Amino acid sequence: MANSVWVTWPALTKFGSLGVVAGLLVLASERESLFENNLFDFEKYDEYNTQIVCDERSLTARMEDGTCNILDNPAEGSVFRRFGRNVEFQSGFQETEDDTLLSPNPRDVSNSLMGRDEFKPATSVNFIAASWIQFMVHDWVSHGENDAENPIVVPLPAGDELGSGTLEIRRTQSDSTRTADEDGYPVSYRNANTHWWDGSQIYGSNKETSDSIRSFDGGRLKLNDNNTLPTEFMSGVPITGFNENWWVGLSMLHNVFVNEHNAIADMLVNNYPNQSDQWLFDKARLINAALMAKIHTVEWTPAIIANPVTEKAMYANWWGLLGDREGRDQIQALAENLAEDLDKTDSFVKRVLGFSPEFKDKLDDAAFIEHALGGLVGSREPDNAGTAYSLTEEFVSVYRMHPLLRDNIEVYDIGANMLSDSIAIEDTTEGDAEDVMASEGADRLWYSFGITHPGSLTLKNYPQFLRNLSVPLVGDIDLATIDIVRDRERGVPRYNEFRRQIGLNPINAFEDLTADAVLLAELKRLYDNDVEKIDALVGQLAETVRPEGFAFGETAFQIFIMNASRRLITDRFYTTDYTDEVYTAEGIDWVENNTMVDVIRRHNPSLAGSLVGVDNAFKPWGLNMPDDYDSWAGCEKEQHLWVNGAMRTEFAVDELPSLEKIDVLGLISRVLWDKVNDEKDVTPPGYTKPLHAHGVMAKVDFVAEEGSPYTGMFEGAGCGLLRLSVTGSPDDRGFAPGLAWKLFVDGKPSQNVSALYTLSGQGDNYDFFANEMSQYVSPELNETLGTSAIFSAVTSKPTRLMVNSMSEVKQSGDVVASAKAPTQIYFVPSEGVTGEFATSAHDFREDLISIPSGTKIYDVYATTKKIKYSIFNWLNSRYANERRSSAEKIGEIRLDSAFTASAFGDSGVFFKHQRYEDR
Ligand code: HEM
Incomplete structure (x- = not known):
């Protein structure tokens, strides 16, 4: 396989911390050029701005419709503003039935390359990571309700299980604000959610929705008496900011973050007893939204792209904002490390990066280095790099991560690993979600999501239920076919052009993607042996060369690194106004001091034992030995080893491992020295008991x-x-x-x-x-x-x-x-x-x-x-x-x-x- 196509910075990580720093510099430089070259929009802000009045409240609160975040361009990032683009306009034109919209047949792509043959798990993360990203997507983007008129008609390919005939796909709702003078621009669509990272999946993107979820008492949101979410009378789906494509994973997340909002509101009432409901609500929303943004930045992302470079990059993204908090120390230590190295005549970083021409000057440019490493340190003013902030079509495209979904939710009793129930995910969708929450128990579901894996983002791993999904008021759809059609319809370039556009090397041959002979044959057949025709999504799922630790490939990552930063640095409430004055001191502390583990535990106290030692809620929960384990009370240690060790790995009675002959040779090894010298309660990795290998424990x-x-x-x-x-x-x-x-x-x-x-x-x-x-x-x-x-x-x-x-x-x-x-x-x-x-x-x-x-x-x-x-x-x-x-x-x-x-x-x-x- 020709590896030269792929980015090289991940290889730097093997050079220890300076390698990581060098990797960070590459990423920072890439981001800089993406900001320079890949931000395009054509929205009529001036026209909308004249209709917006930013009142006193908007100075210190998020507006329901996302207006007034940027006070001198108040329409920026608000609901119904167009998606921007990360590719040049001439590469972003829509495909139609008259040209390539149906070529190759998207249903054939779905049948041959997408549908799951067997479940392929992503073992470095747990299933919470899958529902989390959908929860986030629902904060960021929606193309709104599709158009019921004039559908796209896809002929069913030969041998299709639906027989002969056609499949109809509703078109994306067109942009009603387009005017004749905009003809030269590519197709545009409008975001039905605010573009900001503002918790709009909970709070909604307009005042009416926001009002419908508020209790108007103490700044709190409405909850049923048993702390479950209120539901719509007819559909049984929770009443919340964005409740489409619902399933139990979303019920769980909405439930804890609505409860979290109320916990924050209660904390604020304690500290500010004389403040109004509106003041309390506004602050609680700011704090809750920032907490979600922080969790995504420093927990979810490092779990899903578990590479030392990206982990540090994400820390810099968040803690770069803060200046004086603990997390920043880590970034500062790296900066010092780098400064020392750059001063040396045989600087390692200069040697490894100096070979590429774009770094020659940059390494002597103090401002570049400072900005790169500090992430956003010092940039306390919102900075949109000269283009009004919006999320983009390409951003939506790379988040089409439906293969993350499993087929079934495996339900376990808390602490145990014996399967207690298995529920098809399609039986947890829409109004059934809250029933599943009630019958299985939210805490058991959290535990079960915590110990099971999502699907991996690869070809032939698209859950079959989504390829035959019944959508209320729409009918049966094949979401995999739709995913393919949407990119073409919305002008997202095909894979190779997409890569060129975002500064990556195009692939030269199908063999660059995969060595799997069966997949290669299918890819070549579908795409006429022409790599330029590969769909963006198919190429991304096919990328087998991935940066180490990444659950997805570099193409998606490139869009990621740009938009993840932009969501933060363009937002007044994550820059200038991320302050004690606007959030309250207690509010900033709440954001900084809480993690996803804290949130889950606060609202599911029965999970306290299972979460001991878990420092990232999105990584598989298991027996983690925290650094301070030795200092714990004896009974806590017993409970930890019992719940997260023994019960988590229990064998069913009919699956007891067979009793083995004694490994006498194995005895004559260091193991014996460990046995007398080691004081630990848990064996070192790779240890096997040479004697007494099997037994029971209580x-x-x-x-x-x-x-x-x-x-x-x-x-x-x-x-x-x-x-x-x-x-x-x-x-x-x-x-x-x-x-x-x-x-x-x-x-x-x-x-x-x-x-x-x-x-x-x-x-x-x-x-x-x-x-x-x-x-x-x-x-x-x-x-x-x-x-x-x-x-x-x-x-x-x-x-x-x-x-x-x-x-x-x-x-x-x-x-x-x-x-x-x-x-x-x-x-x-x-x-x-x-x-x-x-x-x-x-x-x-x-x-x-x-x-x-x-x-x-x-x-x-x-x-x-x-x-x-x-x-x-x-x-x-x-x-x-x-x-x-x-x-x-x-x-x-x-x-x-x-x-x-x-x-x-x-x-x-x-x-x-x-x-x-x-x-
Ligand atoms: C059971 C779970 C899920 C269901 C039922 C579901 C269903 C859907 C449906 C019906 C659409 C709209 C398709 C269209 O354009 O007509 C959609 C879009 C989308 N979904 Fe999912 N989805 C689920 C989970 C996920 C997950 C885990 C992700 C992960 C990121 C995700 C990301 C997206 C994205 C990015 C879009 C495009 C949104 C847009 O066009 O604005 N979905 N999904």
Whole structure:
């Protein structure tokens, strides 16, 4: 594949932070030339401006129709103003039936290249990311209701599943403001939403809609008593700013951000009790809209284009605005780094960028560097780069991201990973969305979206339900065919010209796009072997060379980088007026201090456990170990590992992994050193348990016996994990049960101990509770595993674990002044589990999973008798018996949950061994 077609800046990231800086400079330079060369509009602002009066309120509030943001051009960015263009006018002319509108047949493109054959997930992000971007699109753009008259008629291609005949597509509503003197311009359409990033999907783009959602009390929006969205009587669709193309993903987002508005309004009432409803509403809208814009800039975008350069670019986009906030420090640090490098005679950045002619001078231009790196630092005045701000047709085009949609919503119970329900997305659309919210529960849906993936933006991944979608008052449509037709109808150039226009290299051959032989054959057939004919959307979905971490390709990104910045730097409320005076100090803090995780959690408190450690709500939720994990309270750690580790990766009973033979070689590895040296609760990446690979785990509570003399954790430990497993496959070397117990400590590493019956186990007795276990087992002559020999690589007493450190610290983290530890402890199966299970061959895990939470599982006994060794085995047995008979009960281990088998329990959780040497 000829890679030379594609941009080269992503490769710079491999050069560490200076490479990232160099990448940022390239992006900044690209954006600069896009601003210079790719902003076109022909709107009649003067005519509209004469009809607009910007009153006192508009100085510090967003107007419902988007007027008066730019006070000297008040119509700029307002509702019904035309979409601008990012391509020269001569490249932006509409295709019609008289020329190429139907060529190649768009339904054939939909059938052959778009329709999903199998679901291809985008695994770096979660499904919230998909609904989020539609939620944003509904803030930014809409071409309004299509025209019912004179549809575009598409002949059905041969072999179409709809048979022979035609498919009708309604035309985009034409621009009624066009006048004869504008004939030389390409086709134009008007935005039915305000162009601003102002939350208009919630607040609407006119006063009537805005009024319909307000409660006119305390600045709040209307909600039902149970905090759900009010709905339209007939359709059942929520009443909100923009409620088209509705489905449950939008219900979830509208629900939390309407609730967020009200939380902001309540905060403002507390701080400003004498202000009017209008004042409170206006401020709450400003704050809520800015919070959404920030979440999109510094959370959604870095998740979907997870590349160090773009992440920094997005941070600069947002925090460049602020001047004195924390986020800016990161940008400043980069700037300093760069300045130091540029001063050097062998400057790395000059070397890598100096090779391209456009950088030769720029690297000596302080103003360029400052602007590039600071993003928008210092540009506190709105700056539209000489062209009135509007979103563009090309912008709309690259956001046609329908392949992000899955076919089904998989619903899970909070914390769990067992599928509880699967709902076809078409059954969650329009009025059904709120029913699904009610029946499944918003919190379960958030959790489920958090752990599942959207579709990837590639060919043959367009959900079939959207290719056969029933739209109220319109009928059945094929949205994939429509997506293709819309670009042609609206004058968005075909792929190669699109790329040329926005400063990218055109492709030379179909092979530049993909190496997939089947796709290549289809592409060549449809497009007559002519790369110039490829549709913009098809080319974008076909791009297999993508900047690292990107969920979409560079063509879409180019439009992105320009418009993402423009949405912010042209807006008075994100530049001059992003101030304490206009937003209130509390309002600015609200925007800066809250994240999407905070918003979801605030309105779905039941998700608190699932969101622990999740720092980007759009990345798959899972077990994330936050930096400050070690400092947490013990019970929080237990809960985190349990909910986001064990439950999230639970195996269904009929899918338990098979018990494997022991990997003896694997034992003789660094892993053993980790086992004794590492203090972590979670294994390092790539770790597999060489012994005891499969088992079950439960949350447990250790209740100390009154008067027990031992200290520290032996005095009681409310939060622990108990894992029961067998050494290896019982068919292989007999049934050898073992346990590992972790006791969590506030702010300190956990305490751990493991125990066995004997090294070689209990033969063909498969009852897990047939024998008691201990952390010390006598060396056996008949030991078949060689385990003790292997462990002796790291300890002189391979069969003995110490519990001294358990006696030295309490659950509260307090250190015990004079610790008292036993030499040996015994885990004696309780009466509730003794004799309950079959001794014949079977899967012991199924027995354990059936034990209910609350069951007492072990009585724990302990002795202080010295452990003596002998070269004679019979003497060792005698010593062992003496110790055992001297042992006294010191407490009980009770289940705080049922046992579960999980991938986390099998390979994620880590139980440290305390060596004899480390006692
Ligand atoms: C179940 C979910 C969705 C449904 C039912 C849906 C449906 C539709 C429909 C009916 C249209 C108008 C087609 C026309 O021009 O006649 C449309 C347009 C569009 N959709 Fe979706 N969509 C969904 C999700 C998404 C998602 C996830 C995105 C991601 C960004 C998205 C982006 C767009 C864009 C950019 C347009 C063009 C808007 C315009 O022409 O002004 N949609 N969608």
